[in-house]
Amino acid sequence: MNKNQKTFLFVLAIIVMVSLFLSIIYTVFTTQVASNKLKVVTSFYPITYLTQQIGGDYIEITQLMPNNGEVHSWEPSISHIMAAEDANIIFYNGADADHWMEENVLPVLSSTNNKNRVIVETTSNLTLITNIGQEHREDQHKHELYDPHTWISPYMAKQQAEKIYNTLIIVDSQHENYYTQKWNKLQQQLEQLDGAYLNGLSNTNKNTIFVSHEAYGYLTNRYGFTQHGAIGLSADQQPSVTSISQLINELKEYQTHILYFDPVYSDKYIQTIKYDLQTKTGQNVTILKLYLMVGPIDDLDYIEQMQTNLINLQTGLEAL
Template identity: 30%
Template structure:
């Protein structure tokens, strides 16, 4: 009887989440900023790339992020002003690997005579094929001028490269190289800022490696299948609520099986993220008798995080501390 009640509760939770995601899927407009003459104008597709581009570009660059604060990147589409700004910029930096399903049409909107250099910053990373699409268009085919040609929806490439500091190091180098390509006169300053950023990323990488390797437990349960690169690079295994089935939305039987696994493996925390609904994570945690913690995929800042001065590094440090708490 208890099992049947649990299943009914999980089925209801799946239905409610589907309605919530449908209602919240409408994209919001971005506050895109303006093009500045005399600087390298850079358009970035979402937050982590924006932060790295700002750090490397410094005073020589005017970096405009397309996504506004508090918006989850999978639920967003560009507006006409974004295309206009990009057509006047020198660099358009996007993650690729299927994250931004709107990019092919965006690039077509720039016109054939565009001067902007488009860069897929995940190029060179050993990409992971996910178990299934997560319902956010992650299976979209990469742009033909990228280094990941032919990766169509059936492959379900995991686009969340930046969540691992090891991958972020590759992304930062791609950004630096393209700054130098469009503005070779300032190569030395771009290189110096890049070395500073790389030093921070390498220190973060070393900290994750040292502290996670010492923990006795290695399995985490997350709300969104966004931590594949983090897990691969630091010896962890993720079990995701979202993305467990090809239908994108989790099925009740998947959640029941996951709840059973949580109990059997002695997992003490279910991780959720702040830019998407936490309802299923909390439902699963309640049913399994465990607690919840934040594990941030760093896809963007909430308004409170922006006001508090958070950035990629502070959020990743918080992730590390929460992983240590959960895996001790």
């Protein structure tokens, strides 16, 4: 081996060693950065979305319930509870939506030694719609005291997001400026959406929508229309023959030929209603989507689903 070859191999070895050293340093550094992030656990998608929009680069989120599931009837496993044990902050909806958080997760966590963990019910002290006139199954009555679907309304979602923001700047005050910038952007988006709903639904020919699932009370209350549904607040219920027949009669009475359903769930009985109504009236019936926003779907995120809901509501209510 000549001198040039030895020199080349020596330089190559140095380069390899330096590269390896830098790789190790980078791995340690990135691991340390990741570990310095706030560990946040969220109950389900809309809370995750709002939290991520504010927390951004300084939080690490674990969402317990999978996207596009049935929030009322989902149950956490031991692994979900273990994931929540290491959290610095836990955000959940409340209002009887993710009742499993209060019944199955939080009681276990109360027995652990993490006294610095912060737990936030994002609908606490907000004005909620009381669930009056609904039939309650004995094993679920305490889950149905309120309409839990607050996150569907941009007006209510803004108030929930503000609670998330206020928590983050207290727990992680060194990044307050960052969180504030992110919050201001999200706040503006939600306020603009609220304004769009108020303006876009202020003048309509109709004032009633017909839905598969009566989950839109916070929209009807704020934006001035009513809803009639095949089922009540829990999407895992099945409509009776009587309720379907009653809904068809109401559709005929209101001379409405638009039905709404959320694509996360089966449209089987909505298709049945459509067929029966078309048969009895001879009119074409249109089915439009009205998202519950429990996960990304149709390539739409949370805000985009809100925007699409407004467009479809304007169609069904015949906005002027």
